[in-house]
Amino acid sequence: MTEGVKTRARPATAPRRRFAWGRAGYLAASLLFILLSVFPLLYALSSSFKQGTGLFSPQLWPAAPTLANYTGVFAEQPFAQNLLNSLLVASCVVALSLVLSLMAAWAFGRVQFRGRGVLLMLILSASMLPQVAVLSGMFELVRAFGLYDSLAALVFADLVLTLPFTVWVLVTFVRQLPRELEEAAAMDGVGVLTLVFRVFMPLLWPAMVATGLLAFIAAWNEFLFALTFTLSTEVRTVPVAIALISTASGFELPWGRLMAASVIVTLPLVVLVVVFQRRIVAGLSAGAVKG
Numbered sequence: 280m281t282e283g284v285k286t287r288a289r290p291a292t293a294p295r296r297r298f299a300w301g302r303a304g305y306l307a308a309s310l311l312f313i314l315l316s317v318f319p320l321l322y323a324l325s326s327s328f329k330q331g332t333g334l335f336s337p338q339l340w341p342a343a344p345t346l347a348n349y350t351g352v353f354a355e356q357p358f359a360q361n362l363l364n365s366l367l368v369a370s371c372v373v374a375l376s377l378v379l380s381l382m383a384a385w386a387f388g389r390v391q392f393r394g395r396g397v398l399l400m401l402i403l404s405a406s407m408l409p410q411v412a413v414l415s416g417m418f419e420l421v422r423a424f425g426l427y428d429s430l431a432a433l434v435f436a437d438l439v440l441t442l443p444f445t446v447w448v449l450v451t452f453v454r455q456l457p458r459e460l461e462e463a464a465a466m467d468g469v470g471v472l473t474l475v476f477r478v479f480m481p482l483l484w485p486a487m488v489a490t491g492l493l494a495f496i497a498a499w500n501e502f503l504f505a506l507t508f509t510l511s512t513e514v515r516t517v518p519v520a521i522a523l524i525s526t527a528s529g530f531e532l533p534w535g536r537l538m539a540a541s542v543i544v545t546l547p548l549v550v551l552v553v554v555f556q557r558r559i560v561a562g563l564s565a566g567a568v569k570g
Contacts, residue, residue: 320542320545321339322339323538323541323542323545324538324542325338325339325340325341326534326535326538327348327349327535327538327539327541327542328340328341328344328345328346328348329341329344329345329348329535330345330347330348330535334534334535347535348533348535348536348538348539349539349543351533351535351536351539352524352536352539352540352543355524355536356512356520356523356524357512357513358517358520358540358543360513361515361516361517361519361520362517362543362544364430364514364515364516364517365499365516365517365518365544366547367430368430368433368434368437368498368516369437369495369498369499370495371430371434372434372437372438372441372494372495372498373441373491373494373495373498375434375438376438376441376442376445376490376491376494377445377487377490377491377494379438379442379446380442380445380446380448380449380490381449381475381476381479381480381483381487382475383402383446383449383450384446384449384450384452384453385453385471385474385475385479387399387446387450387453388450388453388454389453389461399446399447399450402442402443402446402447403443403447405439405442405443406440406443406444406447410440410503410504411503413439414503414504414507417436417439417504417508418507418508420435421435421436421508426508427508427510428508428509428510428511428514429509429514430514432504432508432509433501433504433505433508433509433516436501436504436508437497437498437501437504440497440498440501441494441497441498444490444493444494444497445490445491445494448486448489448490449483449486449487449490452483452486453479453483456479456482456483460478460479460482461474461478464478488555492551492552492555495548495551496548499517499544499547499548500518501516501518502518502519502522505518505519506518506519506522517540517543517544518544520540521537521540521541521544524536524537524540
């Protein structure tokens with residue numbers, strides 16, 4: 280009996296040890312991932328408070344922190360106006376992308392018509408082309424419409440980057456909605472726009488928040504179109520304004536002001552992710568469950 284008890288007790292310790300080692304490995308991998316993700320932002324934040332030889336100091340927090348880099352960013356150029364321009368462009372791009380992609384997602388997900396698959400593949404292929412490949416054609420369109428050196432040109436150009444992605448994501452979610460909703464709305468005599476914006480849109484809020492935030496980040500960080508389609512300082516967005524900081528000071532690169540500008544540009548995105556993190560997770564995980 281004693282030997283039998285011992286032989287039954289031995290296998291019970293092995294899973295516990297494997298579980299302990301697995302949990303320790305998971306925690307170590309998580310800490311490494313957090314360190315690699317957060318360290319660049321911490322380094323930029325630390326460098327933004329340094330000046331002179333302090334920029335080359337290995338200390339994470341400066342011995343004598345200063346706000347001179349932040350004041351210098353706003354003093355040497357209209358950086359506040361550039362921030363407002365980026366906010367206006369990104370907000371307009373997100374609003375137009377969600378409205379247009381929601382109607383397109385309903386058409387692709389619910390309406391049966393010839394060539395639907397080919398058209399959807401063409402929309403996806405538009406997002407595969409690099410920006411340089413469409414730059415000359417976009418420039419001709421912007422100049423033909425008289426939008427050069429205006430924020431409207433950036434909104435028009437950034438839609439090329441965001442629309443294919445938002446359409447494809449929302450089509451997946453629209454296909455998962457139960458058809459009983461559509462049938463009940465048709466029995467009540469509901470129109471197409473009412474069906475899309477009053478019935479479907481409340482159910483798609485998590486997906487729309489997730490795709491809208493990704494579209495906002497893409498429009499906020501867009502550089503090539505903003506550099507090509509704008510000329511005056513008052514119309515530039517923050518990526519171009521940050522790139523021109525290095526050329527405004529001659530041969531010496533102002534690392535402190537560059538880091539300060541990078542922190543200022545990154546903070547709004549961090550705030551948006553923190554505020555909408557629950558809806559983002561819900562939107563990204565809902566696509567894995569078929570409703």
